[in-house]
Amino acid sequence: MRFLERLEPLLWALFSAGGTIAALLLPVHVFLNNIAMPLGWFRPDDYDYTHAARLLGHPLVKAYLAVFLVPTLFHAAHRIKLLPHELVLPPSPGIATPIAYLIAAALAIAAVVVIVLAP
């Protein structure tokens, strides 16, 4: 836990950045993917596989996705740590926090690998 304590400033920075990014960008993605697309507001070939794959090939899109996903995952881990506080329950058992961060780190690495390797 001493190790986590040393990382607190970094973890909070990721939490804070992730919160801002999630608040600003998630609604846009929810709108695009979950409202606009199902309602057919785009032409089908705007979002078919080849088009999406070509988009993902662009370095700027890769960078955007990494910046979008990594802090958001750490934001989620931090939220899990704070959940008992926010529900006015006793603090979560010490082990829950490192597990949440480990999962976030694993998912972040997986996301970055997928983004980098994508066509």
Added chain:
Amino acid sequence: MANDDIILRVERYDPERGPRPYAQSYRVPVRKGMMVLDALNYVRDELDSSLAFRWSCRMGICGSCGMMVNGMPKLTCQDPVDRYRVRAIRIAALDHFPVIRDLVSDISDFMEKLPNIQPWITRTEEKPLSAGEYLQTPEERALYANHAACINCMLCYAACPVYGLDERFLGPAAIALAHRYNLDSRDQGEALRAPYLSLSHSVWECTFVGECSEVCPKHVMPAESIQREKLRLALRWLLPRAAFRRRP
């Protein structure tokens, strides 16, 4: 019962009488402009001299008269009785602190934490006396002025759910005070305060509920200072040391 009487329902505790708190009610005639503290003083002077509570200045300066009034932390000398449009007002010692007796709380936890944030102007290089005093412009003073208004009344600790769950949390007023000195143009102690402020139970524990700023009678805005200290500490961690020039 006279029409303008009010009932004070006081949560009392006397360790010599037993381990459990008990409620006692007093009927107090309301005078114009009466504060909750005036009502308590009426009780002590006229009805029951055994009731224990703290106060001193009666003008919102000493910070000793904080209590829970109808469940909210209040400076009782600044809390008009006629704000409460009910017959009975509940009064208890501040939440989240051990009670010494009746309405007197034990705030030694705060007093023990306080020196760790070095709440005084810290210089790493002293100017010689001949160079004169450390001057400050009105703008430089305005940067920290509202954070310097804290009277250590502990209302913010009584309002903070995080402190209520885990008293290891450094808490609002202490962090606001650290922030106040970090903002002071005459101070050079930020680097000395940083290690203590970075501990898990210091700033990071705050979940920005904001109740502390809500109840603070002096508009110290502890919630905001905690978030600002988090940002300063995070930048301090992330950026190279050279980014933090020492103040002259």
